[in-house]
Structures are given as C-alpha cells and as structure tokens.
Amino acid sequence: MEFVQYLVNILSLGGIYALLALGLAIVFSIVGLINFAHGELMTIAGYLIVLSLSFGLPLPVVLLVACLGAALSAVLMDRIAFRPMRSASVTTLMITSFGVSTICKVFFQNGVSARGRAVALPEWMSGTLTFGGFQIGMVPLTSIALTALALIGLDIFLRKTTLGVAMRAASEDFIMVSLLGLRANTVIATSFAISGLLAGIAAILWISQRGSVDPLMGFTPVLKAFIAAIIGGLGSLRGAVLGGFVLGALEVGSEPFLTTGTAPYRDALVLLAVVLLLLVKPDGLLPAVRGLRS
Amino acid sequence: MLRVEGMKIRYGAVQAVHGVDLNVGNGELVTLIGANGAGKSSILAGIAGSIPPAEGKVLLKGQPLTGLPADVISRKGIALTPEGRRVFAHLTVGENLHLGGAAFAKGNELRARRDSMLSRFPILAERIDQKAGSLSGGEQQMLAIARSLMSQPDLLLLDEPSLGLAPQTIDKVYELIEDLRKQGLTILLVEQNVELALSVADRGYVVANGRIALSGTASELASSDLVRQAYLAI
Numbered sequence A: 001m002e003f004v005q006y007l008v009n010i011l012s013l014g015g016i017y018a019l020l021a022l023g024l025a026i027v028f029s030i031v032g033l034i035n036f037a038h039g040e041l042m043t044i045a046g047y048l049i050v051l052s053l054s055f056g057l058p059l060p061v062v063l064l065v066a067c068l069g070a071a072l073s074a075v076l077m078d079r080i081a082f083r084p085m086r087s088a089s090v091t092t093l094m095i096t097s098f099g100v101s102t103i104c105k106v107f108f109q110n111g112v113s114a115r116g117r118a119v120a121l122p123e124w125m126s127g128t129l130t131f132g133g134f135q136i137g138m139v140p141l142t143s144i145a146l147t148a149l150a151l152i153g154l155d156i157f158l159r160k161t162t163l164g165v166a167m168r169a170a171s172e173d174f175i176m177v178s179l180l181g182l183r184a185n186t187v188i189a190t191s192f193a194i195s196g197l198l199a200g201i202a203a204i205l206w207i208s209q210r211g212s213v214d215p216l217m218g219f220t221p222v223l224k225a226f227i228a229a230i231i232g233g234l235g236s237l238r239g240a241v242l243g244g245f246v247l248g249a250l251e252v253g254s255e256p257f258l259t260t261g262t263a264p265y266r267d268a269l270v271l272l273a274v275v276l277l278l279l280v281k282p283d284g285l286l287p288a289v290r291g292l293r294s
Numbered sequence B: 001m002l003r004v005e006g007m008k009i010r011y012g013a014v015q016a017v018h019g020v021d022l023n024v025g026n027g028e029l030v031t032l033i034g035a036n037g038a039g040k041s042s043i044l045a046g047i048a049g050s051i052p053p054a055e056g057k058v059l060l061k062g063q064p065l066t067g068l069p070a071d072v073i074s075r076k077g078i079a080l081t082p083e084g085r086r087v088f089a090h091l092t093v094g095e096n097l098h099l100g101g102a103a104f105a106k107g108n109e110l111r112a113r114r115d116s117m118l119s120r121f122p123i124l125a126e127r128i129d130q131k132a133g134s135l136s137g138g139e140q141q142m143l144a145i146a147r148s149l150m151s152q153p154d155l156l157l158l159d160e161p162s163l164g165l166a167p168q169t170i171d172k173v174y175e176l177i178e179d180l181r182k183q184g185l186t187i188l189l190v191e192q193n194v195e196l197a198l199s200v201a202d203r204g205y206v207v208a209n210g211r212i213a214l215s216g217t218a219s220e221l222a223s224s225d226l227v228r229q230a231y232l233a234i
C-alpha cells in the first residue's frame, strides 16, 4: 500500500518535471537556447485556465485553451525575442530568455495581480479510485495518464512525421537540414510550439495539485525541470524524461527518511544527491548526441 | 547553369575566398582542385548558402541567388553533398532519404523517389532500417549522395566524395558520378585527388589561397606544368 502510494506520487510529480524538462530539452537540442522563460509559459497557461473558467467554458475547452495558448505564446516568444538573435552565442540567448522571463513576470504582477488566484477543481477530480484495495486520488491518476499520453504522442510525432524526423535531424546537424531545403524557421517554431504545449499540460497538472495560480508559479517547477534536464544530459530528450522521474523519485523517496529537523533541507539534500550523481556521470544519465554546437 | 562572380568569403577576420569567378555549363562535370585549406569547401558553401558570401554574385540559370538562405537555394535546385558526408547518424537510412526529398515531393511521389533511389543503391535498400551512423564510410557516402539526389537537383555540388575511402570504394563512388553525368546531371566536384578528378571532369579550376590560379579543360590541366608539379607530383 505504502509502496504503491509512493510510486503514484513519484510518477505524478516526476511526470510534471519530465514534461517541463522535455520542453526545455527540445528547444535546447535544436536552437541551443536554455529558455528561462519556460516557467512563464506555465503561468500563461494558468491564467488562461482562470480566465476561461470565469467565462464558464466547459473543462475540456478550458484545458485546450490553456495548452494552445501556451504553445502559441512559445512561438511568439521565439518570433519576437529569439529569432532576431539566431546567430548569437548560447550565453547571449540565455540572457535574452532571462529578459523575456522578467518582462512576463512584471506584466503578470502589475497587469494581472500580484496575489494568487484559487482555481476550483471540478467535483470528480477530488475523488479517489479504488484498485484492488488501493485508494488512489483522481488528481495523481489523471496526471499520470496525461503525462503518459503526452510522452507517447510526442514519441509518435518525432518518429512518424516529416517535421518530427526533421527535428531529430536538426538536433544533430541543423545546417544540413536547411541544405536539404527544409525550412529552418518552421523546424524551430515547431520545437517552441511543442515546448509550450508540454508546459501547458504541466501547468494543468501542477495547478490541479496546488489549486491556485500566481505570477511566480512557473519558477520552482521549471528550476526543477532544468535540474532534471541536467540529470538526464542536457539536450537529450530521453534523458530529460528520465531525469524528471529520477528527480521526482529523489524528492518523494526521501520523505520517509526526513525528520522534522531535516525536512526543511529536503531540496538541498536532493541537490546534493544530484551533484554526487553528476560527479560520477558528468554528461548526465543519457547524454545528448553531440551535435555541431559547442 | 551556374555562374559565380567575384565571390568573397570571410570567417570573422580571416578571408578564405578572395574574389572567385567560375561557371558551370548545362550537363557539365566541372572540378575544383587544390591543396588543403585552399578554399574549395568555402566556395561550395558560398554557392549553397550555408555560408553567405561577403561579396559577389551567384546565379543559377540566370537567376540571382545572392543573399538567399540555404533552404531557399536548395529548393531552387542546388544540392550540396558536403565534406564529411554529414548523414544524420541517429536517423535510419530510410529517414535520411525521406528528409532528402521531403521539401520537394509528398506522399506517393516521395515514396516513388525513395524506391527508385533504393533500386539504384541496393546496399541502402538492405540497410533501410539501420541507423546511418552504423554504415561504413563508403555506404555513408552513397547515402549522402542518394539523399542529395532525392531532391532531383539541377546542380549537384560534391565535396570530396573520395575522402577516407578504400580504393575499391572510391571506384564505386566514381562509377556513380560518371553515371550521373551520363544521365545529364550538372556536377561541380571538389577533390584533393587531382588525378581522379581530372579523369572524370570536362573542365576544372585550380584553387590556391582562395583564388582561381588556373582553369581549363581537364586534359589541359592534366598536362599543365602547375598541376603536374604541384598536385600530380610528376
């Protein structure tokens, strides 16, 4: 019972990290950008949920609006802030993304509200399901199902569609892809759209576990996702997913060993474990294919 | 078919190509020969648009390509098979071929192009689901050329297709190049193996220090003092 409960918690928390880390990794593998504004995509999705709920839209439409809104915002971020900097160095791009992140946060705080807004979950989500003696909450269960669906969907996209195959090729050798006549900006825009879509799904799961939206809500999960992406090997997609679940497992799995005295140090202890892991495997668990990028 | 006028290429402060003029006629096989670092690959990259020239003009069938990005130039009919082959190592042979044609054909037409490429290269057909990175050097070169041919280009730019290959494999690659030429494909071939290049080419240019040092028909070049002394070591 205990074990199953932990497993469910690991999968539902790790799944959120995995989706976010995957979004970071997809963009990094193709554009060489570590997008620190990724968290703001979550926040945008969060506010879109609040907004469309206030219009009384049905839940599936609300979720669709959140995901598509985040995807569109990611594409716009690229179009407005990153495309003009296409030939810039990795560091310059990273600083640009800090700028984008700050602008978004200030806008949410001043233009929307500095305080959090509660999000009312639909009735059925607060319930539990019973599986052969185990009681499992609907929230983690939906999280796991949605995560699995997103990961499988992305895998099929990357293997079966021309655009997906081109994205995998672009992570190896971007210039070669354009030498084949494939539109570079379409490949890049798609990678941003997918990262936004994944951030939107992650936001839905995160909000369903926390029940509120605030201007800084994206910061912590994306920081964790960044750590997860590094655990897995920055730029490696499989690595990002694995890293997300490993980080989830470290966080959830450390709980029974923590006392009231050590509990506040949980994140520090988890990070210590990550540092030790990186000492053994400096390139992460599943290192990225080394492309032409330095 | 192709005309290059006054092409200059810079890498930051380093100038690699100092005003090169060349032209390639319809159905011709023209070669660029020259030593390491002479600027041959830079010229091809300048034509294909993967490195935008700092100055000069590139015209394909009279149409200016100057300043266009690589993907647009490719769709206008120029395919580059770059130095070092650059197949997508983690994609399968089939996926590599698919991407080669995806910007030019869809659905059944794309499949038909792929199937005709596979019957031309049986070795690739056998390895269709294998990762390209697991192929031998010669097989990767064949795949790189096949991937370029998927676009059915008007002009094929080949950069050192013999590099690092065993002698029998080089023979096979050159048989293929001669075949393509016989079918009427226009080819601009870069080679360090001067004897080999001049044996298949109609005309050639000798590139030295980013300039054209000499040009002429293949037989003129093969008998010129410069080529004999500097590149054929006769």
Ligand SMILES: Nc1ncnc2c1ncn2[C@@H]1O[C@H](COP(=O)(O)OP(=O)(O)OP(=O)(O)O)[C@@H](O)[C@H]1O
Pocket: B011, B014, B015, B016, B034, B035, B036, B037, B038, B039, B040, B041, B042, B043, B083, B192
């Ligand atoms: N990316 C680059 N950055 C800086 N300098 C470069 C770059 N690529 C080439 N060069 C320089 O430009 C000059 C021409 O190089 P290029 O690769 O065009 O020569 P090449 O004739 O193809 O040589 P090789 O036969 O060795 O392939 C060389 O001096 C080289 O060092």
Ligand SMILES: [Mg+2]
Pocket: B040, B041, B042, B083, B159
């Ligand atoms: Mg070269």
